[in-house]
Amino acid sequence: MKAWIAFWNILKKDMHNYYLKPPNISWGMIFPVAWTLMVFLKSGRALDVLGLLPGVMCLSVLFGTTSMLAVTITFERRSRSFERLLIAPIDLNLLMLAKTTGAIVFGIFNGFVPVGFALFMTHLGGINWLLVLATIFLIAVTSTFLGLFIAVSVHEVFEAQTFSNFFRFPMIFLCGLFVPVQALPIFLRPISYAIPLTYGADILKSLINGNGHIALVTSFLVLIGFGIALFTVSTHNVKRKWIY
Amino acid sequence: MNILQAQDLTKNYGDFRAVDRITFSINQGEIFGLLGPNGAGKTTTINMLTGLAMITSGTATLGGFDCNRDLRKAQQLMGIVPDESNLYEEMDGFQNLCFCGALYGMPKAKREKRAAELLVEFGLADAGKKKFNAYSRGMKRRLTIAAGIIHEPSILFLDEPTTGIDVASARQIRRLIQDLNHKGTTIFLTTHYIEEAERLCHRIAFMVGGKIVRIGTLRELMMDAQKENIVQFRAVGSLEKIGEAISREFPSVRTEFYGRDLVRIHSQQPLNLAPLVRVFDQNNISVYEAKIIRPSLEEVFVKVTGIEIAKMKQEKEKVKK
């Protein structure tokens, strides 16, 4: 009970102090709009909304989550307020979950903003939204934990941000969203399959426009595996590096 | 009764030994001071006890809980005030206190009530709605202490509570610490100010180079350094006769004169003032000041550690700048 009071208040504080700040919220809106517009201008043809939706959703989640931990963790670590959390009687795993849940929720919210836009442009019937929600959740979890992994590995906020871009941009191009994995040069394909986003994007494609090619169960399991691995390594790093 | 017990506590950073097999205990209800210069290992000691640093070897228990195996339970009993005020800049005083209460699992109504009380008690009632980054240094330190005790810990760790703030704020903070202690909180504080340790602490450990070189109550530490008992008198009258008179009554003492009105009496045995004053009276010399001279803690510290106090302060100031 005590632990949950702590969990909930850490989450609430982060939401209040970081996620619900106007710049963050507008970023969540602007990004999908800008991306959709860009693709639309480039193709010049009538928009294939369903073809585009999985990609835009993935990117919205990715951008809404990975760099968040640079603030909620690296920044608090610099200002030493993070030490307050480490000396509080809270299990380290629960503490790290509290610090990441905000980013996950924010990522899920961001992931559904493009759906809101798509509603005005096309018919969205016949899609299993429960599975879409589960997928968006898992994409949010893995990319948040990737952000956590980065935040724990660096000292400075700018390093965390630079590093997340270092991971993010290759991921976007290798995850099969814009260039199908089969169309990539053969030496790049193993990298594609080492990226969690590849599996998330594939599920969304299967669910929304039927273009996926990995079995749903496989993708879900791989995503869950990535989530657990990244989280475990990150908490281990916190213990090793910050409780010195 | 012991609230904290450390046995051979050691901390290595790579090849460097920051804390070297220290053993000490803290009694319930006392103010215990760890006094030492820069880099002595004071903060490292606190970090090991509170869960911010891994213990390399040795053990520590707090309230019966092992600070390694049962850390979370031990942490529930601790309040911790770090050497830097590290609350959340963008939150106001009241929010900061409530958040810290929540970290220890306090229910909302309880933590809000206590936060409001603490703001008043710490003279911050008007600043409760102000953001932390708008606080002065002294106010920040006070709020950080309040945040450390919101969950009513049994022991409060204070790492250099008065370093880097102005004299008036420092005095106020010392008074707050004493009040807290009177209300029953055990205090563990580190400092490099000898006077602070002398004024506040019931027991003091001298720490140098990662080792505790001496530990005891103020009285015990003083006694250690004092080979002789000295009593000093200031008096009006012809002092020449008094030397003889005293030697007659107390054969083992030695009398020394300084100037026209000052006499010091040295003895290996403890001296009482009253019988000595009577000798002055009998010789028609009126005493207007009589006191037992004790060495200062500063003298004791210098003697035990070989460190010059002035040097210790300078070093500290250099670091703080």
Ligand SMILES: Nc1ncnc2c1ncn2[C@@H]1O[C@H](COP(=O)(O)OP(=O)(O)OP(=O)(O)O)[C@@H](O)[C@H]1O
């Ligand atoms: N993370 C660390 N890695 C390596 N060495 C460290 C680390 N933290 C502290 N030290 C070293 O351990 C020694 C003790 O440091 P500590 O901070 O405990 O001293 P202190 O008594 O608190 O000093 P101060 O009065 O400056 O606060 C110092 O020599 C310091 O350089």
Ligand SMILES: [Mg+2]
């Ligand atoms: Mg220190």
